[in-house]
Amino acid sequence: MSIEAKWKLLEDHHARVRDRSILSLFDDPDRAARFSACLSCADGDDGFLLLDYSKTNLDDQGFALLMGLARAASVEDRRDAMFAGQPINETEGRAVLHTMLRGQADPALPLEWVRDAQQTRARMAEFASRVRAGQFAGMGGAFTDVINIGIGGSDLGPVMATLALRPYHDGPRTHFISNVDGAHVADTLQGLNPATTLVIIASKTFTTIETMTNAATVRDWMQAAGVDAAAQMVAVSSAGDRAAEWGIPPERVFGFGDFIGGRYSVWGPVGLSLMLAVGPEDFGAFLDGAAMMDRHFRTAPLEDNLPVLLAMVGVWHAQICGHATRAVLPYDQRLSRLPAYLQQLEMESNGKRVAMDGTDLPRDSGPVVWGEPGTNGQHAFYQMIHQGTRPIPCEFLIAARGHEPALAHHHKLLISNCLAQSEALMRGRSLERARALMAARGLVGEDLERHARHRVFAGNRPSVTMAYHQLTPFMLGMILALYEHRVFVEGVVLGINSFDQWGVELGKELALKLEPLLTPGADDSGKDGSTRLLLGRLRGA
Numbered sequence: 453m454s455i456e457a458k459w460k461l462l463e464d465h466h467a468r469v470r471d472r473s474i475l476s477l478f479d480d481p482d483r484a485a486r487f488s489a490c491l492s493c494a495d496g497d498d499g500f501l502l503l504d505y506s507k508t509n510l511d512d513q514g515f516a517l518l519m520g521l522a523r524a525a526s527v528e529d530r531r532d533a534m535f536a537g538q539p540i541n542e543t544e545g546r547a548v549l550h551t552m553l554r555g556q557a558d559p560a561l562p563l564e565w566v567r568d569a570q571q572t573r574a575r576m577a578e579f580a581s582r583v584r585a586g587q588f589a590g591m592g593g594a595f596t597d598v599i600n601i602g603i604g605g606s607d608l609g610p611v612m613a614t615l616a617l618r619p620y621h622d623g624p625r626t627h628f629i630s631n632v633d634g635a636h637v638a639d640t641l642q643g644l645n646p647a648t649t650l651v652i653i654a655s656k657t658f659t660t661i662e663t664m665t666n667a668a669t670v671r672d673w674m675q676a677a678g679v680d681a682a683a684q685m686v687a688v689s690s691a692g693d694r695a696a697e698w699g700i701p702p703e704r705v706f707g708f709g710d711f712i713g714g715r716y717s718v719w720g721p722v723g724l725s726l727m728l729a730v731g732p733e734d735f736g737a738f739l740d741g742a743a744m745m746d747r748h749f750r751t752a753p754l755e756d757n758l759p760v761l762l763a764m765v766g767v768w769h770a771q772i773c774g775h776a777t778r779a780v781l782p783y784d785q786r787l788s789r790l791p792a793y794l795q796q797l798e799m800e801s802n803g804k805r806v807a808m809d810g811t812d813l814p815r816d817s818g819p820v821v822w823g824e825p826g827t828n829g830q831h832a833f834y835q836m837i838h839q840g841t842r843p844i845p846c847e848f849l850i851a852a853r854g855h856e857p858a859l860a861h862h863h864k865l866l867i868s869n870c871l872a873q874s875e876a877l878m879r880g881r882s883l884e885r886a887r888a889l890m891a892a893r894g895l896v897g898e899d900l901e902r903h904a905r906h907r908v909f910a911g912n913r914p915s916v917t918m919a920y921h922q923l924t925p926f927m928l929g930m931i932l933a934l935y936e937h938r939v940f941v942e943g944v945v946l947g948i949n950s951f952d953q954w955g956v957e958l959g960k961e962l963a964l965k966l967e968p969l970l971t972p973g974a975d976d977s978g979k980d981g982s983t984r985l986l987l988g989r990l991r992g993a
């Protein structure tokens with residue numbers, strides 16, 4: 453059967469079950485066990501990562517059809533090709549080997565790639581240890597602060613991960629400058645001592661305008677204070693020659709191959725700021741967690757395979773049910789930058805309108821990903837999630853244990869809020885129940901009816917929940933690798949190349965051409981009326 457026929461079977465199935473109540477599916481007493489999967493981990497007796505997708509409108513038939521679609525799309529073959537280093541990023545002619553950075557060396561891989569990755573990791577660890585011990589210091593003594601200058605994949609991963617692993621910080625303070633808005637660099641430098649600040653310029657290409665502009669500004673700041681900037685700078689880049697032009701010596705340049713995509717790069721030198729903050733050992737645990745997810749992804753049958761399950765539930769919601777967005781809702785304050793990180797990972801990877809072979813995609817590409825941590829979001833946009841006209845599939849994340857034993861009562865509230873939200877989304881509140889509530893408040897007649905209607909929750913809104921024992925470095929690694937592989941599987945099923953990002957080019961090109969037009973008197977006659985109006989207002993202000 454063709455892959456299109458498989459899609460059609462799913463669409464037909466959805467048409468049959470779309471109005472059915474999710475709650476009614478729990479008449480099957482084994483539903484929660486059958487529509488969930490759990491991975492036990494190696495970092496502690498009670499380590500686990502549970503994916504519960506039972507609060508969705510999937511039944512046995514829908515599930516089997518989704519697995520059939522994944523098989524028909526050759527997910528297993530594509531996965532094996534990725535791990536074996538084949539050039540699956542076809543539009544750029546590159547392999548995709550971020551997994552190699554966490555120790556998943558396939559025997560098919562060229563030995564020099566594997567050795568190079570291992571040596572770079574050893575150099576990073578050695579460098580981080582020397583900085584943390586004060587053996588490599590700034591002009592004013594041991595480094596108290598580290599600034600990572602980068603954007604996109606050279607920023608979002610380390611920002612998110614350093615925040616997530618705050619309880620493990622025992623190194624210098626870390627700061628991040630990404631936006632070309634001078635406010636970002638100005639605010640970050642406030643209160644920092646240039647003589648005890650280590651600067652990492654993180655840019656795969658070493659040409660990104662935001663990063664190079666910020667790096668030059670930070671260099672000026674150091675030099676104005678009489679600090680030899682190059683002596684306190686590190687480059688993280690695939691373009692070692694360009695880093696050398698900055699006067700950064702080779703021993704402080706950490707490179708990576710073009711088979712490491714920007715948004716998949718936190719596992720290597722782009723993670724240096726994280727390693728400096730938490731130390732090589734915890735950074736190693738972060739990689740080990742990801743490696744464990746890699747092994748699981750490579751070996752588990754599709755039906756029990758967490759990345760495959762998460763991906764296919766995503767396909768069900770986005771492409772079959774037609775839900776255009778997906779909310780990621782970590783009930784974990786330290787994962788507050790996870791949604792932003794996932795926006796790049798998922799939307800830069802799968803936000804595409806043509807398939808790998810250049811033909812138009814026959815269906816929608818990946819959904820809009822957005823979110824905020826709970827419980828904050830509950831007091832902001834959950835109103836719409838519960839009562840808006842369009843259902844929004846939600847992904848909840850929650851740890852069994854926090855890092856603040858003295859505040860265990862906070863954590864109980866956090867867990868109960870998280871579980872209450874997914875229950876409320878599914879269960880809803882009927883008009884009958886709302887009427888009873890209003891009657892109990894003494895309302896009658898039209899008043900009762902009107903007020904009751906505002907208090908109805910349609911319910912039947914799908915969600916998945918990821919529950920894990922604690923946000924350790926190992927667990928963070930597992931979670932991120934789970935998301936990476938999920939994006940990969942979704943991309944394969946949609947026929948997309950998840951590893952290029954041509955869609956970011958046009959805006960960059962136009963920005964370069966627009967900059968000279970900001971000079972007073974510049975000839976902007978080639979521009980459209982709107983752009984000229986805006987230039988007129990913004991130029992020379």
Ligand SMILES: O=P(O)(O)OC[C@H]1O[C@](O)(CO)[C@@H](O)[C@@H]1O
Binds near residue numbers: 604606655656663715
């Ligand atoms: O690391 P670089 O080369 O500075 O690129 C930064 C980011 O820019 C992008 O190419 C897109 O704007 C991302 O994919 C990448 O993560």
